[in-house]
Structures are given as structure tokens and as C-alpha cells.
Amino acid sequence: ETGVTQTPRHLVMGMTNKKSLKCEQHLGHNAMYWYKQSAKKPLELMFVYSLEERVENNSVPSRFSPECPNSSHLFLHLHTLQPEDSALYLCASSLSLQATYNSPLHFGNGTRLTVT
Amino acid sequence: AQTVTQSQPEMSVQEAETVTLSCTYDTSESDYYLFWYKQPPSRQMILVIRQEAYKQQNATENRFSVNFQKAAKSFSLKISDSQLGDAAMYFCAYRIQTGANNLFFGTGTRLTVIP
Numbered sequence: 001e002t003g004v005t006q007t008p009r010h011l012v013m014g015m016t017n018k019k020s021l022k023c024e025q026h027l028g029h030n031a032m033y034w035y036k037q038s039a040k041k042p043l044e045l046m047f048v049y050s051l052e053e054r055v056e057n058n059s060v061p062s063r064f065s066p067e068c069p070n071s072s073h074l075f076l077h078l079h080t081l082q083p084e085d086s087a088l089y090l091c092a093s094s095l096s097l098q099a100t101y102n103s104p105l106h107f108g109n110g111t112r113l114t115v116t
Numbered sequence: 117a118q119t120v121t122q123s124q125p126e127m128s129v130q131e132a133e134t135v136t137l138s139c140t141y142d143t144s145e146s147d148y149y150l151f152w153y154k155q156p157p158s159r160q161m162i163l164v165i166r167q168e169a170y171k172q173q174n175a176t177e178n179r180f181s182v183n184f185q186k187a188a189k190s191f192s193l194k195i196s197d198s199q200l201g202d203a204a205m206y207f208c209a210y211r212i213q214t215g216a217n218n219l220f221f222g223t224g225t226r227l228t229v230i231p
Contacts, residue, residue: 042120042223043207048216056216088159099149099211099218101168107153107161 003027006091006108013081014116021076021111023091031097032074033105034066037088049074050097081115088112118143120208120222128228129198136183137193137225139208148212150184152193155224156204164206167191195227203229 004025013019025032034046048056049068063085065077074091088110095103120141129135141150150167167175167184174182179199183192191210195202208222 040223042221045217058217090161097216099213101149101166104151104163104166105219110159
């Protein structure tokens with residue numbers, strides 16, 4: 001039990017498809033995050049939600065659309081993606097947005113996305 | 117700019133030996149937290165160890181310990197008695213107090229453990 005569960009594990013989609021990534025956390029955390037992980041680059045923060053309210057949209061193209069219906073679930077809706085969007089997408093959660101010793105980020109296993 | 121530098125893209129260690137992974141960072145903040153995360157082939161980022169910047173004492177977690185040099189902005193990870201299960205990508209990160217985009221990662225070090 002990882003505490004943060006992501007589905008699907010792998011996703012292959014064409015540039016005209018619409019798909020969604022799902023993240024669920026069982027830790028009672030109030031903040032949730034989407035990160036993009038590309039080879040040889042630092043993790044890139046995409047979106048941050050705190051208590052279901054988006055607090056950060058890190059200059060992400062509109063073809064990525066997040067949704068946070070409650071504090072336990074986070075979605076990333078994808079449409080008309082480009083091949084350069086192929087990457088590992090990681091979801092994370094933390095007790096709060098504030099950086100404290102007891103509020104590190106907990107990550108899921110990620111979704112490996114391939115855009116063809 | 118907030119940056120984290122991991123100068124060793126790849127490292128290897130013999131099983132049961134000790135290895136040190138280096139990390140330097142750059143921030144103008146005085147209060148922050150430092151982390152080492154491990155990412156095995158399962159892809160999940162697992163928190164290995166954390167350090168509060170205002171504490172001088174180096175954190176330890178079983179076989180994992182850090183050498184934190186605040187003035188030098190250095191935060192290295194030492195793995196003692198290396199095990200095959202330690203093979204993974206290791207990411208250094210720090211988190212500042214301000215803003216929602218407050219966690220900064222390095223590019224990682226791939227650790228291979230040789231039996």
C-alpha cells in the first residue's frame with residue numbers, strides 16, 4: 001500500500017485522443033500535486049491543489065487540464081497532446097502546502113505516457 | 117534561482133560497501149528542508165531521509181546518513197553496508213517555506229550495486 005495510487009500505469013495515446021490520469025491518496029493529506037518527469041531533467045511541477053482549490057498552475061499548456069473533486073482524488077485530463085509530452089507523470093500529496101518536517105511529499109508510482 | 121546540482125549522473129558500489137552521493141543547492145532562503153528520495157524501477161519516489169536546515173546535527177536513518185554543510189550548501193547522502201535493493205535513482209531536493217511551488221529537485225544519480 002503506497003498511500004498514493006495512480007492509474008493507469010502505462011498509457012499510449014494518439015495526438016487526437018482524450019484521456020485522463022487518476023490519482024488517489026489514502027493519507028488524509030490536504031495538498032495534491034502533478035509533476036512531469038522527463039529523462040535527465042529535474043521534476044517539473046505542473047499543478048498544485050490545496051483543499052481542492054488550485055493554487056499553482058506552473059505555465060502548463062491548456063492541453064493539460066487538472067481536476068480535484070475532493071481532497072483525496074486528483075485527475076489530469078489530456079487532449080490533443082504532442083509527442084514531446086511523453087514522460088512519466090507523478091502525483092504526490094502532502095499534509096499541507098507549508099514546508100514542515102512532518103509534511104514531506106509522498107509520491108505515487110506514476111503513469112508512463114507515450115504520445116504517438 | 118532555486119537550483120539543485122547532483123554532479124554524479126551514475127555511481128556504483130560493491131555490495132556491503134559504503135557510497136556517498138553528492139548534492140549542492142542554491143537558495144537565498146534561510147529556513148528550508150532537505151530531502152533525499154529514492155526511485156527504484158517501480159518508479160515510486162520514496163523518501164529516504166530528511167533534514168531541517170536549522171539543525172546542525174546530521175540526520176540518520178538506519179544505513180542512510182547525511183553530511184549537511186549549510187554554509188557550503190552541500191547535502192550529501194552516505195549509504196553504508198550497501199544492499200542490492202539500494203539500486204535506484206536518488207534525487208536530492210529541498211523545500212522552502214514560501215509559495216506553493218516550493219520543492220526543488222536535482223537531476224538524480226543512478227546507483228548500481230554490484231553483487
